[in-house]
Amino acid sequence: MTAIAVSCGDPSGIGPEIAIASWLKRKELGLSPFFLLADPELIETRAKLVGQHCPIAISTPAKAAAIFEEALPIVPLENLQTDHPGTPLAENAAGTIEAIERAVALCLSGEARAVVTCPIAKKPLYDAGFKFPGHTEFLAHLTAVHLGREVTPVMMLAGPLLRAIPVTIHIGISQVPIVLTTQMIVTISRITAEALKSQFGIAKPRLAIAGLNPHAGENGSMGTEDETIVRPAVDILLSEGIDARGPLPADTMFHAAARATYDVAICMYHDQALIPAKTLGFDDSVNVTLGLPFIRTSPDHGTAFDIAGSGIAKPDSLIAALRLADQLASNRKETLAV
Incomplete structure (x- = not known):
């Protein structure tokens, strides 16, 4: 059995300690095997700092599953890192980037079951020359280099009460109506519908398409984008047989009765x-990247530098990310086998 590859994100954040805490709960929760791409000395140091007894074992991806029950498997990084909880260091950026790159490569080669990434901090990465807005865009770049063609990554927040996808992601709010296009909405909705079928096991996905403006524009009285950009996208999706509704007023989309009528909010x-995604499930929502040829999930919280090294960080969201990655990988394998 192949194991899940986990990158610890920024090592000055809570990534290392929630990875340790997740492994310590492996038997209690029945977690599938995973391994860390990390500096072993840093993981050992952090475990001692937070008072956790965590035996570690230097491993290869192939041997990780066999080791997992007795020790936390670590595939060592070439770039060593300094354990300095709470203070992000540019000198750690090379290892952070290496862990992501190697996790993706292992997944694409079939040596890892899925990729789970702990949170990164942008500033130390930018200081070291990183040129991507975040994980999602970097994963798309790595995939495009491997495949020799561009891919469209789709960011989903998936929790027990809501799945939600932003069409535009890391741009200023003033840029949204400039960047947003009908084709962008259609493309992301197509990828989402297909992923809900192949990975989430939903035979006929229902998409709720939010409006851009208050009250979905009130027929153009509060902005024309909903009539000129969003509604044409919904019409195209319907013509393709995708169950899509909208544009819907965003302020009435997220109460319980409304959520029962759809499988994902676009x-x-x-x-x-x-x-809404984080409000409804801060500790158990998961960031999922759709549109890639492998499974990638992540906790939906940040690096939490303010509590790093204190031992109080909850591993709940990482555990949810590990579980969802395992489930999606199983669903995808079954779909490909059909």
Whole structure:
């Protein structure tokens, strides 16, 4: 059995300690095998700092599953890292980037079951020359280099009460109506519908398409984008047999009765999707990247530098990410086998 590859994100954040805490709960929760791409000395140091007894074992991806029950498997990084909880260091950026790159490569080669990434901090990466807005865009770049063609990554926040997707992601709010296009909404909705079938096991996905403006524009009285950009996208999706509704007023989309009518909310910008998703499931929602030829999930929280090294960080969201990655990988394998 192949194991899940986990990158610890920024080592000055809580990534290392929630990875340790997740492994310590492996038997209690029945977690599938995973391994860390990390500096072993840093993981050992952090475990001692937070008072956790965590035996570690230097491993290869192929041997990780066999080791997992007795020790936390670590595939060592070439770039060593300094354990300095709470203070992000540019000198650690090379190892952070290496862990992501190797996790993706192992997944694409079939040596890892899925990729789970702990949170990164942008500033130390930018200081070291990193040129991508975040994980999602970097994963798309790595995949495109491997495949020799561009891919469209889709960011989903998936929790027990809501799945939500922002069409535009890491751009300023003033840029959203400039960047947003009908084709962008259609493309992301197509990828989402297909992923809900192949990975989530939903035979006939129902998509709720949010409007951009208050009250979905009130027929153009509060902005024309909903009539000129969003509604044409919904019409195209319907013509292709995709169950899509909208544009819908975003302020009435997220209460319990409304959520029961759809499988995913397609939102027009970052906070329109992430605020309800995190409000409804901060500890158990998972960031999933759709549109890639492998499974990638991540906790939906940040690096939490303010509590790093204190031993109080909850591993709940990482555990949810590990579980969902395992489930999606199983669903995808079964779909490919049909």
